[in-house]
Amino acid sequence: MIETERAGRAFKVRGSVVHAVRDLSFRIEPGEFVGCLGPNGAGKSTTIKMLCGILTPTSGRVRVAGLDPSRARTALARRIGVVFGQRTTLWWDLPLRDSFELVRLLYKVDRKLFAARLDELTEALDLGGFARTPVRQLSLGQRMRGDLAAALLHDPEVLVLDEPTIGLDVVSKAGIRSFLLRVNAERGTTVLLTTHDLGDVERLCRRVLLIDHGRLAFDGSVGDLMATAPGPATIEEVVTRLYTRGRAAPPPVEPV
Amino acid sequence: MVRTYALLAWTWTRAAMAYRASFALMVVLGVCVTATDVAVILVIFSHTTALAGFTRDEVLFLYGAAGLPFALCDLLVSNVDRVSQHIRAGTLDTMLVRPVGTWIQLAADRFAPTRAGRVLQAAAVLGYALAVLDLDAGRLWMVPVMLATGTVIFAAIWTLGGAAQFLLTDAPEVINSFTYGGGQLTQYPLSVYGRDLVRGVTYVLPLAFVNWQPALYVLDRDDPFGTPGFVRFLGPVAAAVLALLAGLAWRQGIRHYRSTGS
Numbered sequence: 001m002i003e004t005e006r007a008g009r010a011f012k013v014r015g016s017v018v019h020a021v022r023d024l025s026f027r028i029e030p031g032e033f034v035g036c037l038g039p040n041g042a043g044k045s046t047t048i049k050m051l052c053g054i055l056t057p058t059s060g061r062v063r064v065a066g067l068d069p070s071r072a073r074t075a076l077a078r079r080i081g082v083v084f085g086q087r088t089t090l091w092w093d094l095p096l097r098d099s100f101e102l103v104r105l106l107y108k109v110d111r112k113l114f115a116a117r118l119d120e121l122t123e124a125l126d127l128g129g130f131a132r133t134p135v136r137q138l139s140l141g142q143r144m145r146g147d148l149a150a151a152l153l154h155d156p157e158v159l160v161l162d163e164p165t166i167g168l169d170v171v172s173k174a175g176i177r178s179f180l181l182r183v184n185a186e187r188g189t190t191v192l193l194t195t196h197d198l199g200d201v202e203r204l205c206r207r208v209l210l211i212d213h214g215r216l217a218f219d220g221s222v223g224d225l226m227a228t229a230p231g232p233a234t235i236e237e238v239v240t241r242l243y244t245r246g247r248a249a250p251p252p253v254e255p256v
Numbered sequence: 257m258v259r260t261y262a263l264l265a266w267t268w269t270r271a272a273m274a275y276r277a278s279f280a281l282m283v284v285l286g287v288c289v290t291a292t293d294v295a296v297i298l299v300i301f302s303h304t305t306a307l308a309g310f311t312r313d314e315v316l317f318l319y320g321a322a323g324l325p326f327a328l329c330d331l332l333v334s335n336v337d338r339v340s341q342h343i344r345a346g347t348l349d350t351m352l353v354r355p356v357g358t359w360i361q362l363a364a365d366r367f368a369p370t371r372a373g374r375v376l377q378a379a380a381v382l383g384y385a386l387a388v389l390d391l392d393a394g395r396l397w398m399v400p401v402m403l404a405t406g407t408v409i410f411a412a413i414w415t416l417g418g419a420a421q422f423l424l425t426d427a428p429e430v431i432n433s434f435t436y437g438g439g440q441l442t443q444y445p446l447s448v449y450g451r452d453l454v455r456g457v458t459y460v461l462p463l464a465f466v467n468w469q470p471a472l473y474v475l476d477r478d479d480p481f482g483t484p485g486f487v488r489f490l491g492p493v494a495a496a497v498l499a500l501l502a503g504l505a506w507r508q509g510i511r512h513y514r515s516t517g518s
Contacts, residue, residue, distance in 0.1 A: 011514060045515075046515075049349070049515055052352070052353050053353070054349050054352045054513070054515055055513065055514070056511050056512075056513075070511070073352065074354075074355045074356065074357065075355070077353055077354055077355035077356075078355045080353075084346075084349065084350065086346070087345075087346050087347065087349070087350065088350070089350040089353065089354075091267070093271050094267065094271060098267065098270075102263065102264070105263050106260065106263070106354055106356050107354075107355055108355075
């Protein structure tokens with residue numbers, strides 16, 4: 001469903017070349033639920049953006065749902081759903097419902113299918129209370145639920161989420177997580193998400209990709225990830241160890 | 257494409273209509289501001305009978321012939337010059353993941369129906385000039401050709417300006433001197449300007465084909481700068497070439513888009 005082959009993206013920054021991502025190769029099968037981890041600036045967002053067609057790779061090859069994202073961007077858009085935790089894909093000044101209606105028209109979703117799908121999503125994400133509220137007035141949790149619904153209205157084969165739980169409270173997070181599990185289980189939607197929240201990884205992901213310095217540093221199940229530690233450890237410790245390999249680890253914080 | 261544009265534009269229109277008083281005020285203001293352009297022309301002609309060899313009504317014809325395509329583009333496509341704002345805010349990313357062309361989405365973004373006031377004003381001036389000027393009916397076919405040519409040229413300039421912002425994210429105002437500057441420049445007979453400037457807007461940025469060259473044909477005039485007669489008919493060619501360049505530049509811009517850091 002998602003395939004990258006030695007994919008890379010370089011940026012020219014003040015005359016020198018920075019490789020945000022290089023030689024990235026992985027394959028995600030239909031129906032998988034994959035988490036993408038990595039320190040800030042590791043290349044996670046760049047990878048996601050290459051998969052959506054926003055950024056054109058400067059080397060290698062990327063395939064999503066059988067398409068080359070940067071060349072067939074609009075065709076691919078019909079088959080994938082994308083959510084950016086840091087910014088909304090909804091129309092800021094429009095009521096949520098109008099945003100959904102626009103999505104229906106832009107994605108050319110059949111009216112009946114749309115109505116059924118919207119009912120389902122309204123129920124699953126509990127959108128009823130704020131469907132008429134302009135997006136700019138929604139709380140972050142409400143907005144994220146609205147964004148998720150908008151990304152799924154056209155019933156995409158792949159759902160790509162860039163930090164979908166960022167800034168959310170415990171309850172909102174739990175709601176989003178159980179919803180994502182449901183989408184993956186019931187509709188067989190392939191899910192790829194990036195996150196800094198290890199709770200997301202533990203509760204959601206059957207497989208973890210760890211990107212560091214723009215390269216794939218680990219690819220395996222959560223169990224395999226835990227097994228990289230020499231002894232018993234929490235997932236925080238395991239990931240800290242992987243992030244700081246070859247670097248000085250930050251000093252542990254003494255409990256007060 | 258048209259359907260998508262209409263959809264997005266209608267959505268923004270409804271959003272704008274939420275503030276009715278402000279909406280009405282903006283339409284009236286738009287008409288008033290552009291009406292001062294006409295007032296300036298009338299003031300000039302209260303002191304003289306000819307401007308660079310052109311009568312008042314001929315100048316109003318030139319004004320309307322450039323003003324109408326300019327106002328149409330200002331209404332319909334000028335929002336593509338906000339690329340750099342969308343790049344910095346990261347909203348271009350969200351447009352790129354929708355199954356619709358980015359150019360259409362940008363052009364329709366924050367569609368401002370209040371700009372329609374200027375379209376009406378320019379159309380009224382052109383209509384007046386066409387009614388009072390004693391024009392050769394056999395040459396009138398050039399008028400719609402001229403308006404279409406002008407619309408394509410202004411749209412292409414705005415698109416080039418938008419495409420340039422993929423490179424020059426920090427200098428969106430430079431573009432305004434070509435778009436709004438072009439709109440101002442074409443309001444008068446080009447013979448009031450210096451020869452080098454007119455050469456520039458004929459052979460480099462083809463603003464002379466928005467109204468000047470075709471209008472010389474409609475008005476049955478020789479070019480004061482002495483260009484040969486066939487140049488009057490080159491407008492559509494110039495517009496097509498410019499539109500092609502703008503399209504290519506736009507594609508390059510999208511392909512070299514760098515997005516933001518997160």
